[in-house]
Amino acid sequence: MSKKTRQIQVYEQMQKNDVLILYSGVQHHISLDAYHPFAVNTQFFYLTGIERKDVILVMHKNGEMDPVLFIKRIDPLEEKWQGKQLTATQASELSEIKTVKYLDEFDKYINTLMMQNDIQTVYFDLYRNSPTDLPDYNMVMAEQFKKIYPSVMVKNAYALIAPLRMQKDEEEIEKVQKAIDITQSGLEFVMQTLKPGMQENQVQANFEYKIRYNGASGPSFATIAGAGYNGTMLHYSENCGPCRDNELILLDLGAKYEGYCADITRTYPINGKFTERQKQIYDIVLKANQTVAATAKPGMTTVELNNVCKEVLANGLKEIGLIKEDSELIKYYMHGVSHHLGIDVHDATIASNKELRPGAIITNEPGLYIDEESIGIRIEDDLLITQDGCVVLSKDIIRTTDEIEAYMAQFK
Numbered sequence: 001m002s003k004k005t006r007q008i009q010v011y012e013q014m015q016k017n018d019v020l021i022l023y024s025g026v027q028h029h030i031s032l033d034a035y036h037p038f039a040v041n042t043q044f045f046y047l048t049g050i051e052r053k054d055v056i057l058v059m060h061k062n063g064e065m066d067p068v069l070f071i072k073r074i075d076p077l078e079e080k081w082q083g084k085q086l087t088a089t090q091a092s093e094l095s096e097i098k099t100v101k102y103l104d105e106f107d108k109y110i111n112t113l114m115m116q117n118d119i120q121t122v123y124f125d126l127y128r129n130s131p132t133d134l135p136d137y138n139m140v141m142a143e144q145f146k147k148i149y150p151s152v153m154v155k156n157a158y159a160l161i162a163p164l165r166m167q168k169d170e171e172e173i174e175k176v177q178k179a180i181d182i183t184q185s186g187l188e189f190v191m192q193t194l195k196p197g198m199q200e201n202q203v204q205a206n207f208e209y210k211i212r213y214n215g216a217s218g219p220s221f222a223t224i225a226g227a228g229y230n231g232t233m234l235h236y237s238e239n240c241g242p243c244r245d246n247e248l249i250l251l252d253l254g255a256k257y258e259g260y261c262a263d264i265t266r267t268y269p270i271n272g273k274f275t276e277r278q279k280q281i282y283d284i285v286l287k288a289n290q291t292v293a294a295t296a297k298p299g300m301t302t303v304e305l306n307n308v309c310k311e312v313l314a315n316g317l318k319e320i321g322l323i324k325e326d327s328e329l330i331k332y333y334m335h336g337v338s339h340h341l342g343i344d345v346h347d348a349t350i351a352s353n354k355e356l357r358p359g360a361i362i363t364n365e366p367g368l369y370i371d372e373e374s375i376g377i378r379i380e381d382d383l384l385i386t387q388d389g390c391v392v393l394s395k396d397i398i399r400t401t402d403e404i405e406a407y408m409a410q411f412k
């Protein structure tokens with residue numbers, strides 16, 4: 001789907017004279033003259049394909065769609081320090097938007113727009129994750145806008161865009177697939193090099209080296225490398241512990257490629273051989289993973305998929321005598337099995353669009369975390385929902401205990 005099609009799909013949801021303003025964002029300051037790496041606003045990126053700071057998209061619903069982009073005027077001195085800036089031609093090609101203006105024209109443009117039209121509603125990206133978060137740049141700009149134009153109703157553009165992002169088009173599927181393939185190369189390098197005595201951060205380094213070498217822009221989120229007991233903590237990312245003989249290492253990680261994320265988890269035996277007990281638990285998690293992949297299809301919700309997953313895990317744990325009642329599963333499995341995946345690792349979702357539709361890319365990540373035995377196992381694949389089921393986009397990343405042992409044995 002072209003960027004233009006995405007813009008049209010948003011435009012069609014707007015009422016006559018509604019305005020949408022999206023900022024690509026700014027670099028966040030750390031200290032003195034140091035800044036965080038730039039992270040583009042993902043609603044903006046979805047609609048424009050532009051991953052640059054200081055760009056604004058404006059759409060005014062008024063007959064034929066004619067969006068406008070505002071970019072920075074090229075400053076040769078700034079280019080000398082910070083590299084080539086986005087040109088109007090590049091901006092236009094990436095976004096399929098023909099009208100490109102400059103940031104110094106923005107205030108006047110908006111004021112004329114507001115004065116000459118009966119604008120009642122303006123959309124900004126107002127997504128909020130936690131009440132304790134600092135407001136995002138788009139939210140700050142929305143607040144400023146409200147001060148200047150207090151009579152205008154400010155609405156959330158996220159609600160227009162998230163439902164579209166929940167089904168991926170061909171280009172997006174290709175990019176996620178490529179991110180997964182690069183992730184595979186990183187995991188294979190990890191299996192080739194893993195041995196007792198390493199530190200978790202060295203395993204992380206081997207993964208991140210390989211994915212960057214193979215074209216990833218970087219990891220799609222903070223790599224989780226938890227050996228032994230550390231593998232039982234869901235979002236452990238200190239990665240500063242030792243990799244001991246006879247223990248497992250849980251690796252939850254992914255490569256980012258052209259703005260799209262992979263999210264994969266594999267659990268490997270540090271010395272190349274699973275113990276009988278590790279295998280026993282591993283195979284329960286694997287069965288849950290396989291059952292979810294065999295079940296996922298359009299019309300289901302991720303909550304329903306998690307119920308399927310929980311049933312397999314609970315039955316497995318009852319069979320080996322670790323629990324007696326289904327209700328005890330919460331002690332060893334306490335998260336959901338799926339989330340959407342795309343431009344964001346936990347990709348845009350909206351409550352009104354719960355049922356999976358063809359084109360959705362979701363994770364499949366059952367796990368069991370037995371603290372008292374220092375066994376943490378998660379097996380996470382990425383699924384593409386199709387017309388009648390799903391395909392496992394990460395099917396080529398080996399996952400059975402036999403496959404993993406045979407692969408690792410080649411490098412001993």
Ligand SMILES: [Mn+2]
Nearest residue numbers: 263363365380
């Ligand atoms: Mn995940």
